[in-house]
Amino acid sequence: MTTITQVAPVRRPKDRGRRDPFRATPLTKIALGITVLLSIFPLYWMVIIASRTNSDAVEVPPPLLPGGNLGENVQRVLNTEDAHFVTGLVNSLIVTTTVTISVVIISTFAGFAFARLRFRGRNLLLGSILITMMVPLQQMGIVPLYQLMVSLGWVGTLKAVILPYLLNGFGVFMMTQYTDQAVPEELVEAARVDGASTMRIWWNVILPAVRPGMAVLALQTFMLNWNEFMWPMIVLTPENPTVQVSISFLTAAHTTDYVLIFTGTALSVLPLIVVFVAFGRQIVGGLMEGAVKA
Amino acid sequence: MSVHLHTQRADPAPPPHRPGRRRSRPTSRLWSQLDLKAAPYFLISPYFVLFAIFGLFPLVFTLWVSLQDYGLAGGDATFTGLENYSKLLADADFWNAVVNTVGIFVLATVPQLVLALLLANALNKRLRGRLFFRLGVLLPLVTSVVAVAIVFTQLYGRDFGLFNWLLGHVGVDHNIDWQSSKWSSWTAIATMVDWRWTGYNAIIYLAGMQTIPRDLYEAASIDGASPRKQFWSITLPMIRPTIIFTVFVSTIGGLTLFAEPVMFASNRMDGGTTGQFQTIAMYIVEQGFRNFDYGYAAAAAWLLFLLILLGVGINYTFVRRIGGSR
Numbered sequence: 320m321t322t323i324t325q326v327a328p329v330r331r332p333k334d335r336g337r338r339d340p341f342r343a344t345p346l347t348k349i350a351l352g353i354t355v356l357l358s359i360f361p362l363y364w365m366v367i368i369a370s371r372t373n374s375d376a377v378e379v380p381p382p383l384l385p386g387g388n389l390g391e392n393v394q395r396v397l398n399t400e401d402a403h404f405v406t407g408l409v410n411s412l413i414v415t416t417t418v419t420i421s422v423v424i425i426s427t428f429a430g431f432a433f434a435r436l437r438f439r440g441r442n443l444l445l446g447s448i449l450i451t452m453m454v455p456l457q458q459m460g461i462v463p464l465y466q467l468m469v470s471l472g473w474v475g476t477l478k479a480v481i482l483p484y485l486l487n488g489f490g491v492f493m494m495t496q497y498t499d500q501a502v503p504e505e506l507v508e509a510a511r512v513d514g515a516s517t518m519r520i521w522w523n524v525i526l527p528a529v530r531p532g533m534a535v536l537a538l539q540t541f542m543l544n545w546n547e548f549m550w551p552m553i554v555l556t557p558e559n560p561t562v563q564v565s566i567s568f569l570t571a572a573h574t575t576d577y578v579l580i581f582t583g584t585a586l587s588v589l590p591l592i593v594v595f596v597a598f599g600r601q602i603v604g605g606l607m608e609g610a611v612k613a
Numbered sequence: 614m615s616v617h618l619h620t621q622r623a624d625p626a627p628p629p630h631r632p633g634r635r636r637s638r639p640t641s642r643l644w645s646q647l648d649l650k651a652a653p654y655f656l657i658s659p660y661f662v663l664f665a666i667f668g669l670f671p672l673v674f675t676l677w678v679s680l681q682d683y684g685l686a687g688g689d690a691t692f693t694g695l696e697n698y699s700k701l702l703a704d705a706d707f708w709n710a711v712v713n714t715v716g717i718f719v720l721a722t723v724p725q726l727v728l729a730l731l732l733a734n735a736l737n738k739r740l741r742g743r744l745f746f747r748l749g750v751l752l753p754l755v756t757s758v759v760a761v762a763i764v765f766t767q768l769y770g771r772d773f774g775l776f777n778w779l780l781g782h783v784g785v786d787h788n789i790d791w792q793s794s795k796w797s798s799w800t801a802i803a804t805m806v807d808w809r810w811t812g813y814n815a816i817i818y819l820a821g822m823q824t825i826p827r828d829l830y831e832a833a834s835i836d837g838a839s840p841r842k843q844f845w846s847i848t849l850p851m852i853r854p855t856i857i858f859t860v861f862v863s864t865i866g867g868l869t870l871f872a873e874p875v876m877f878a879s880n881r882m883d884g885g886t887t888g889q890f891q892t893i894a895m896y897i898v899e900q901g902f903r904n905f906d907y908g909y910a911a912a913a914a915w916l917l918f919l920l921i922l923l924g925v926g927i928n929y930t931f932v933r934r935i936g937g938s939r
Contacts, residue, residue: 355749460671
């Protein structure tokens, strides 16, 4: 990112800015502006419908400003018993938080081992993670995974949507990369000479250094897991859903009640938007860093 | 972070008596030997234990399940060899799902990646409010898939949808029933995918573009190369690895497409009245968890996997040619 400041074109007399290939033309700015508007519009539309009545939603021309019925609509969603929306919201919070914390710890553990410890089979094991990252395990193994849940008696329980997601090859890969770059080898050596055990090194040396990487992984895991749909839909019951499953039932059962559906949808997106607003910079930074290394 | 590390590194050498004291005791030497040998495996064990149970086992067992016939409604299984596969290959509904999946994938991915490239090129300019624009284009990604699909399905509504209303202004005088035909439903689903993923791919490309040394462009400018020429002969070839990465990700994501078409069909698996937008993932769920034909669904999952390998292979050879072969 800092490279941008290095571009300080030496202006020649006849140079009317054409020589600077990084000059943003008005067209560029307009195109970007339109893109951002298009990105925001569906979400804005969601808010418009969620804050109005069903007769507004089918009006021609369509309403372009939010109305004043949001509170009332939220009440209606919460009181729609067949959707189990509150249960879904709470379940999603439990599942996503558990998965996020566990994935970050598991990945930081394994990332430390792969990046800074020597052991037999290291390359082979790391390679196996890279290969399985490219296999859509979820879709491939969906039938046996379901049979496994049946025999464990976990169908309809949150365990069924937590444990499979603790397996996150991307997280291990990312933390391996991050540890490799953030923790100098000499630091680990020095701690060893100092008599520190491996776990102590993890706690005192690795953890403080890789904290920014953990944060990025946590954000990405949170957002991915909050959005999971296929597996929770299959393994959970309508009475004990995650929030995505809950709004999908809402959609099926109240097809034409747009206001109800949109209000539920808006509520389901809210935690993501909060995270995005609070940590947008880290999310963009993490994505961009990961992209260059991958 | 780096500041923190530097202060640690700058610390004076550790007091000499501590390691000596530790090493002198035989039990603690044994302990530290064990620690050195076993700790790495301990650290990676959570991942690999989970992998064995929830990754490897289902994957391998799918193969076994796919060779079984579960009879009616998930009853007792009987081994039938490759029968599920031969039935699938002769199943018009399965092929319909394959055609739909590939069709939606192409319709979604090609414009998406081209737009993302242009968008990344624009984001790579010197801009005021860089972070704002980056966050702006990334916003769709953090919106959940189900939410996107719900909003777009309403926007594509036949009678009161915004898109039909807009089209009415440019001379389309009848309301399009977007769900009813293959092309209209594919287009609708492809736009949902594109809305969500174009910005993500643009950010990834942008990251790739920022690793290109700026003096390459300076030199090209001085030689009189137009921005368009620079884009084709510097930017594209230089970010080829990044493009390959996004093509991989989009191929896997596109061929396993599920939530958007499901929500577009009001949370049903059939993909419209004649299955006009049923994808393979929907077909697998329909067979496995609506008809409870586990064996058939597992066989379809393996064929999906083969299709993904094929798709990744084709796309890889195709994308490798971008900007001349090296």
